[in-house]
Amino acid sequence: MSRVKSLVLLTIFVLIMSVGAFAQEQSGDITNWIDEPATPLAEDVRSNFFLTLALILPFLLLAEGLLIYVIIKFRKRPGREPAKFHENVRLEIAWTIAPAIVLVIIALSTYSLIERINYAPQSDMTVEVTAQRFFWKYHYPEHDITIAEEPLVVPEDTYVTLLGTSMDVIHAWWVPAFGVKKDFMPGRITELWFKARKGTYKGQCAELCGPLHADMLIDVEVVSEEEFEDWIAQKKAELQQAGSVPVSGDDEKGDESSKQQAN
Numbered sequence: 636m637s638r639v640k641s642l643v644l645l646t647i648f649v650l651i652m653s654v655g656a657f658a659q660e661q662s663g664d665i666t667n668w669i670d671e672p673a674t675p676l677a678e679d680v681r682s683n684f685f686l687t688l689a690l691i692l693p694f695l696l697l698a699e700g701l702l703i704y705v706i707i708k709f710r711k712r713p714g715r716e717p718a719k720f721h722e723n724v725r726l727e728i729a730w731t732i733a734p735a736i737v738l739v740i741i742a743l744s745t746y747s748l749i750e751r752i753n754y755a756p757q758s759d760m761t762v763e764v765t766a767q768r769f770f771w772k773y774h775y776p777e778h779d780i781t782i783a784e785e786p787l788v789v790p791e792d793t794y795v796t797l798l799g800t801s802m803d804v805i806h807a808w809w810v811p812a813f814g815v816k817k818d819f820m821p822g823r824i825t826e827l828w829f830k831a832r833k834g835t836y837k838g839q840c841a842e843l844c845g846p847l848h849a850d851m852l853i854d855v856e857v858v859s860e861e862e863f864e865d866w867i868a869q870k871k872a873e874l875q876q877a878g879s880v881p882v883s884g885d886d887e888k889g890d891e892s893s894k895q896q897a898n
């Protein structure tokens with residue numbers, strides 16, 4: 636009975652997962668860093684992941700395979716005495732050194748990747764990001780344009796630097812296909828970079844920040860150079876029409892944020 640039950644549960648689980656994967660495939664937005672890494676960093680993250688997997692998998696298979704083999708082969712049988720020896724120095728040295736070497740390789744690869752994530756090789760444009768419960772505000776200093784609760788628009792194949800901070804609590808800017816995730820903290824500026832290929836990307840705040848945290852989504856539109864110029868021109872025209880009043884998300888927020896501002 637319980638076997639039937641678990642089979643049914645497993646089937647339901649697989650169905651839900653396939654429907655979810657299908658729905659994501661249909662939406663057209665890229666969120667997946669394994670299938671579709673959108674930046675050189677995301678490709679490096681994927682390579683590091685597969686390298687780690689390849690190095691660790693033999694240990695898993697060996698240990699679990701041996702375990703299953705021993706459980707079956709040496710199971711309790713009438714008239715059989717269990718072996719009563721212990722310690723094998725050579726074996727113990729071997730199984731200490733082999734994983735240690737593997738861990739060093741993983742550490743070196745991961746550390747150099749973290750360095751690449753932390754330090755942009757160059758910067759072609761900067762966008763200042765302010766996180767606030769529960770939206771993102773983007774300021775383009777070169778063009779004096781500020782947008783909020785809108786997709787971030789950037790040109791393709793451009794080294795973009797985001798300088799992020801927060802008005803209230805810690806938020807995290809995370810776009811999986813870019814291979815970047817960084818905390819934006821009040822009173823601090825965090826740097827993050829990417830160089831993405833054309834497409835529409837989805838992300839999400841990745842630091843639990845309050846009741847609407849799940850709705851704090853990120854949209855990024857990576858467009859061609861010309862499309863970006865057009866977008867800038869259009870935004871500038873919109874701002875001029877609105878009487879050059881920059882978009883402000885600072886009003887009607889809690890006293891906490893006004894205290895932050897006072898500092």
Ligand SMILES: [Cu+2]
Nearest residue numbers: 840842844848
């Ligand atoms: Cu959040």
